[in-house]
Amino acid sequence: MKRNEVTNCLICNAPLNHQITWKSFLTNAFPKTICTECEQKFVPYENTSKEVISLYQYNDAMKDFLHRYKFMHDVMLAKVFRAQIHEQLSKTHATIVPIPLHPTKLKERSFAQVDELLKAAHIPYEHFLEKTMTDTQVGKTRQERLATPQFFKLIKNCKNKEIILVDDIYTTGVTINHAKNLLLHSGAKSVRAFTLIRG
Missing domain, CATH: 3.40.50 (Rossmann fold)
Incomplete structure (x- = not known):
């Protein structure tokens, strides 16, 4: 999956604020697909x-x-x-x-x-x-x-x-x-x- 392919939370549809960190860039970590608020539920x-x-x-x-x-x-x-x-x-x-x-x-x-x-x-x-x-x-x-x-x-x-x-x-x-x-x-x-x- 390309980075930033998911632009809205897959649970509540709120816009996702993608922040590419060095860690995520270097480790090829999965980009987020849900917002922090939904994550906490x-x-x-x-x-x-x-x-x-x-x-x-x-x-x-x-x-x-x-x-x-x-x-x-x-x-x-x-x-x-x-x-x-x-x-x-x-x-x-x-x-x-x-x-x-x-x-x-x-x-x-x-x-x-x-x-x-x-x-x-x-x-x-x-x-x-x-x-x-x-x-x-x-x-x-x-x-x-x-x-x-x-x-x-x-x-x-x-x-x-x-x-x-x-x-x-x-x-x-x-x-x-x-x-x-x-x-x-x-x-x-x-x-x-x-x-x-x-x-």
Whole structure:
């Protein structure tokens, strides 16, 4: 993305005051895509485990962001957290594996939200999983989510791989755990997870 390509905040549309610092120029840092006021509405998540790392809490600002990004198909919003995602994942030697959408859902939505977050952050990734069920976890009780049968199948050999699963949001952990268990049972060396949001 060219510098100053985004001239207005992607959240509230206020004009962005781009200030190119020596640091941003020399490190080729991502230019800002949201204003400071909007930035402050997203609350960092305090991680207590290294098994699942999440960047932000699920608050009203994040709820609005997720709704616009996933359900109103505002794919430009993938750029909002790219610097933070890049910082977390760019130095790992593990293979980055996005949680996939079911092919039918992908057709409906027209883009895979996790893939787009990774692309925007310049993080290479590989698909090892395919989702076999179309129903989502949204609207289910915790008990219903926990009782959900395995809904992934393996599409690529993962033997001896160190893997970081990436998803947009972690709530009960069912999705991540299904994916993790399948990969470990299929020979993965280790599986950790990273999510943008913790619900």
